[in-house]
Amino acid sequence: MGQAEYDLLWGEPHRNGRGRPAALSRERIVAEAVAIADAEGLQKVSMKHLAERLGSGVMSLYRHVPGKDELVVLMYDSLMAGPLPLAEADNWRDVLRHWGLGVRDLFTAHPWALGVATGERVMGPGEAGWVDAVIGRLTAVGMPAELGLIAVLTVDCFALGAVRPEIGGAGSETEYFQFLTDPAIRARYPNLAPLAEPGTAAEGSMEDYFDFGLERVLDGLEHYIESRQ
Amino acid sequence: MGQAEYDLLWGEPHRNGRGRPAALSRERIVAEAVAIADAEGLQKVSMKHLAERLGSGVMSLYRHVPGKDELVVLMYDSLMAGPLPLAEADNWRDVLRHWGLGVRDLFTAHPWALGVATGERVMGPGEAGWVDAVIGRLTAVGMPAELGLIAVLTVDCFALGAVRPEIGGAGSETEYFQFLTDPAIRARYPNLAPLAEPGTAAEGSMEDYFDFGLERVLDGLEHYIESRQ
DNA sequence: CGAATGATGCGTATGCGATACGCTAATTAG
DNA sequence: CTAATTAGCGTATCGCATACGCATCATTCG
Known part of the structure; x- marks a missing residue:
């Protein structure tokens, strides 16, 4: 296999004219x-x-x-052979953010692809071109070359894991926490309960937790790069 | 559905004795x-x-x-109803790290579960108990209560996305980059090529990029919490 | 105690999806 | 024209999920 x-x-495909x-x-x-x-x-x-x-x-x-x-x-x-989410920005942070959001948009538009991405597979030419292109852009705007791949992978991994609730249908945020609507059940999970009470909403509400998490990942990479110097 | x-x-299951x-x-x-x-x-x-x-x-x-x-x-x-990867640590960073590694171990031991996790689903009692427990532990060791859920989700999302190459078989690192063994193809991806050259290995080699990424995520959360005060 | 009740165990039948095999059709090289 | 070569596809098979209905077996009531 x-x-x-x-x-x-x-x-390579092959043809010899005949047939x-x-x-x-x-x-x-x-x-x-x-x-x-x-x-x-x-x-x-x-x-x-x-x-x-x-x-x-x-x-x-x-x-x-x-x-x-x-x-x-x-x-x-x-x-992956389609258009690349490559920002025109002149700093790696904007490039990576744009990339992460592009990944989110791609999987939101093609929800079925998430299961494929997280399944067993080898990298194909489309995906290789994707990754190669971002790394090139990142190094062009100043990210150390040795860090390009690992930085992209880190952002990719977060995006891949975090995109599920962004996708509509069952598994989206609302239905995901459906059980919290039952008071009896809610009582068993004191730390999750605040989610069901509008006023006491947790910080960085679920709506934009993709963006929140992405910024944290970027913060982490930035901190690492600075501390390396 | x-x-x-x-x-x-x-x-609730139901039984009335008879039958x-x-x-x-x-x-x-x-x-x-x-x-x-x-x-x-x-x-x-x-x-x-x-x-x-x-x-x-x-x-x-x-x-x-x-x-x-x-x-x-x-x-x-x-x-998810099994034992929880809850560290005894007294600071949230260690708790979250232990948690992230625990998630990795769980999906490594049960590779089939990754596809389920990233598919459409609602949260069940086992998973709810899991998440509730970590949030409780995190707030107990000093993480602001409003941040507990979002912090766990951020780590979870990264772990979920990053665990795939940790799992053996096709899709694991070696086979994933199989195409780089062909020099002609490698030339088309200049930014990925260094992966195939042992000496020039990229920083934080693939082997432990899960740990690398996890530390970056934790860095990012730490930076955020500090900057909030 | 015997029959009604209500739940379980499960054989059979149905239908769908993937795909191996082999034949037919359509081109071109010589 | 004929052989070589490649594409289109009907038929048959096999595995899998599952609807249906009947047989089975404790419990409970008359």
Whole structure:
């Protein structure tokens, strides 16, 4: 599986001129699958449904994609091949903040991708290009080169973990703390209870805790860089 | 689905004495499912396989669990009902560090749970108890009460996002950067290339970047708390 | 004590999703 | 024209979740 996935993402396509021309293409298949996942959820991306959308037979898809699992990997990497959230700023802090918010926006627009990102996978060309580009920008505006990767990863990890409640549907903030609406249950969690009382709201209310956490991460990186000198 | 999941996690079981006594129990089913997932992966947790392990018929399981999806939710919450990674320390920084490392260890021991954590879900009693307990400890050792939740969430989010490469198998660090072994491809990513050259290793090497990132997050929180006063 | 009650155990049937196999169709090289 | 080569896809199979209904078995009531 590991090697197969690797070849899939990084291997070269081959054609020698001869043979029936392809009506389908890997790109069209992946793009349509992403469209379905965005609109109806990853669960609704079945080979059958996908083939219907593309106006082809189910088994035709297998001429362009090894299987369902691999398709999902390709879908994920195709997202990363899109536009980069690279700020024009002249300092690394703004670049990283813009990056972190860009990651949040990407996963908010494509909620299904979060499960892929946190699953087992190898890095594909799209994602590699993404990460490489930020690191380049960061070093260009003064971040020490040895710190680029680790800084990006730290921000990425936070963003990845923190984006879930930003996504609508079950799992979003409101439903997540649904149990606090029951007074009897609320009493069992004295430290969580204040969340249900509007006046006593916790600092940096849930609404913008992504931004709060991101600033803390940036603070931490800044503190580290300063202390190194 | 939202309401059903909620009732499942927070609703009271009911029995009125009459009727055939149950040979199976929700607890046994969930525990066995967790054992399978730990040993063979979540993918191998099928109702059939699970029933065989329990020595019962497949459909018997449905008397105790509404369905497969709900079973997974219960499996996840059962993890959180286990022992808490609460440090005995007398300062919030040590408590939060211990907490973050505990989260990492939990997901390393139960890799399948990461996908559940980042998926859509509502908070169950186990997880609520977890979070409530840390917040209590944090305020006990001096962290301002309004900051407890947001601090825990920030650390949690980082830990959740950063734990993936700590888990073995595909997706772990080595295979993740597999493409860098090809010189031709490496040339396309100048900023990532140093990763493949042993001598020029990036600072805070990949091995311990979880710890590195965690310290940065703690730094950031500390800086914030100091600046508030 | 025997039958009604209410809950459980579970075999069978259904339907869906992924995909192996093999045949047919469409091009081009020689 | 013929062989080589590659794409499209119908059919069959297999695994999985689960709806339905019946048999089973303590408890409780008449």
